[in-house]
Amino acid sequence: xxxNDLIKLLEDYRASRITQEEALDxxxxxxxxxxxxxxxxxxxxxxxxxxxxxxxxxxxxxxILGIVHSLHRKKSNVLVTRSEESVFDLLNKDFPExxxxxxxxxxxxxxxxxxxxxxxxxxxSAGTADIPVAEEAGVTxxxxxxxxxxxxxxxxxxxxxxLSEKERLLSARVIIVVAGMEGALPSVVAxxxxxxxxxxxxxxxxxxxxxxxxxxxxxxxxxxxxAVVNIDNGFGAGQIAGIINHL
Numbered sequence: 001x002x003x004n005d006l007i008k009l010l011e012d013y014r015a016s017r018i019t020q021e022e023a024l025d026x027x028x029x030x031x032x033x034x035x036x037x038x039x040x041x042x043x044x045x046x047x048x049x050x051x052x053x054x055x056x057x058x059x060x061x062x063x064i065l066g067i068v069h070s071l072h073r074k075k076s077n078v079l080v081t082r083s084e085e086s087v088f089d090l091l092n093k094d095f096p097e098x099x100x101x102x103x104x105x106x107x108x109x110x111x112x113x114x115x116x117x118x119x120x121x122x123x124x125s126a127g128t129a130d131i132p133v134a135e136e137a138g139v140t141x142x143x144x145x146x147x148x149x150x151x152x153x154x155x156x157x158x159x160x161x162x163l164s165e166k167e168r169l170l171s172a173r174v175i176i177v178v179a180g181m182e183g184a185l186p187s188v189v190a191x192x193x194x195x196x197x198x199x200x201x202x203x204x205x206x207x208x209x210x211x212x213x214x215x216x217x218x219x220x221x222x223x224x225x226x227a228v229v230n231i232d233n234g235f236g237a238g239q240i241a242g243i244i245n246h247l
Contacts (some may be wrong), residue, residue, distance in 0.1 A: 035064050040070045045111035049246060050144045050239065051076035056083030056105070061090045068095070068109065069108030077143050078109040081136065092127040104136035106232065108143050108157050117146035119173025121238075124162075124177035124189065126155030133234040134178040139198065140238025141176075146245050156184045169193050174241040177226075178234065183215020189223035196244055197226040198237045 032039040048091040052075070054067050064087055071078050072095065080087070081104075084199065086225045088100040088107050121141045125134040131152060142148045154162040162169075162185075169175070169192060177186035177188060178200040186199035201215035201224070208214060212231035219228045229236040 006067075009095060018180055026068060035066055036121070038067050040067055040159050042074050044070075045076060049103075049123050049225065049243065050080075053140075053235065053239075054078070054080040055133045056087065056107075058082050061087045065090055065094070072109065072111070074109050077111055078107075079143055081140075083104075083107050098232040101135055101139050104139060105132075106136055106139050108156050110143065112145075115145050115147050117141075117173075117242065118247070119245060120147045120171065121149060121174045121176065121241045121245055122149045122168060122172035123176045123238075124151045124154060126177070126181070126183075126185040127204065128153050128201050130178045133200055133202050133232050136234030137176045137178065137238040137241070138234075140161070141242045144239070144242050154185075155179065155181075156188060159188070162188070165194075174198070174242050174244050176200060176237045178202060178237075179219075180212070180215055181206075181209060183218040186219055186226050186228075187190055187222040187224045190222065190226040197224075199226050199228045200234055200237045201228070201231050203232055213233075224230065 007197060010139055024246040032041045051071060054064055056064060068091060069078055084120060085100055092098050095109050098107055099106055109117060123134050123138040125131050129215045138148045138150055149168060151168060154165065172195050175193060175195050176198045177189050179185040180202035181204065183201050184243050186197055188195040199219040201212045201219055205214065219226065238247055
C-alpha cells in the first residue's frame with residue numbers, strides 16, 4: 001500500500017464510507033518490510049496477537065541484528081529462539097535491555113511489560129534435562145503478555161512430587177507439560193485438571209527413545225485429552241498457550 005492509498009483509506013473511514021472492521025481488515029494485510037535477506041511481517045501482531053519471532057538457527061548474527069532492528073522500530077517485544085551467546089553479545093551493544101536465557105538459548109528484548117492474558121500458564125518439566133525446552137515455552141508465553149509459573153522435575157518416576165503441587169495445577173488456566181523418556185507425564189496431568197494441556201515431547205532419552213519419537217507417540221496416543229506439538233518445540237507450545245490464555 002502506497003501513501004496515497006493509506007490516505008484514501010483514512011478518508012473513507014472518517015467519512016464513514018467503510019466501517020472500522022473493514023479498515024482494520026485492510027491494515028492487517030499491509031506489506032512486509034523487505035530487508036533483501038528477510039521479509040519482516042510487521043502486521044503479524046495485528047493479525048495474530050503476537051509479532052514475528054526470529055528463528056536463530058541458520059541465520060548469521062548480522063542478519064539477526066538487522067531483523068531485530070526492524071522489529072524494534074515497531075515497538076514490539078522481540079524474541080530470538082535457538083540462538084547463541086555470541087549473537088546476544090552483538091545485540092546487547094545496540095539493545096542493552098536484551099536478555100539471554102542460557103538454558104533455552106533464547107534472546108528477549110522487552111518493550112511492552114503489560115500482561116493481558118486472562119490467567120496463569122503453568123509450565124511443567126518431567127525432568128531436569130527437559131528444562132531447556134520448558135524454559136523456551138515459558139519465555140515465549142511470558143514475553144507475549146502472560147503470567148507464567150514453573151514446576152520442574154516432577155516426572156512419573158516420583159509422582160508424589162507432582163501431587164504435592166495440586167493447588168498450582170488446579171489454579172492454572174493453561175498447562176504446558178514437557179517430557180522426554182517415555183513421555184507419560186502429560187497424560188497424568190491431563191487426567192487431573194480441567195485446564196487445557198499442551199504436551200511437548202523432548203529428544204531426551206536412551207536409544208529406543210528415537211530422539212523424541214517415543215514420547216511423541218505416547219502423547220499422541222494419550223487416553224486423556226491433550227494437544228501435542230512437535231519434538232522440542234517449546235516455542236510452539238508457549239505460543240499456543242498464550243493464544244488460549246487470551247481467549
